[in-house]
Amino acid sequence: MDGGRLHRLGKRLIELSSQATGEDSDLALTPGEAAVLEDVIKHPASSISEIHQRTGFVQSHVSVSVSRLKARGLVEAVTDPSDGRRTRVRIADAALQAITRRAARRIDQVLGRTIDDPAQARRATELLEELADLLL
Structure with missing residues (x-):
């Protein structure tokens, strides 16, 4: 993965994080x-x-x-x-x-809305958990 793709991924993860943690009343x-x-x-x-x-x-x-x-x-x-x-x-x-x-x-619902295939959404959640364990 090149730096540009990593940057785009980081921005997308921030967007998903905001969707998962934000509410209209915030x-x-x-x-x-x-x-x-x-x-x-x-x-x-x-x-x-x-x-x-x-x-x-x-x-x-x-x-x-x-x-x-x-x-x-x-x-x-x-x-x-x-x-x-x-x-x-x-x-x-x-x-x-x-x-x-x-x-x-939890991010499950946000990923479920983002990724149409429920199995792929679960896999994305698992990969993000693994990545967090490695990097955080």
Whole structure:
């Protein structure tokens, strides 16, 4: 497999993942907000500056994204007790529970709608499980 085909496969897997984990009632996030939220999940209690450094977004963009995420109840931002000028950001418990529920959704139905042959859809699921075991 060449790099171009791998890239196309990766994009298609992201599309299928979004179909499996998304719902009409889910909040729509901008790509920047999604990246900031992902960083906060991976690095709890990070400062705005630390998020800025890891994501590559300008600090003002990170601050605006955190404010929007906070307004939606997805993150909590508190003043750092050791440095009152610094804000520490972490995922809100309710948001983490919702993300965990979404991530646990099975892909079987999505693959069944994508691949007409039920046996081939099951085989694709098995191959994806095997690939995940090898690469993750």
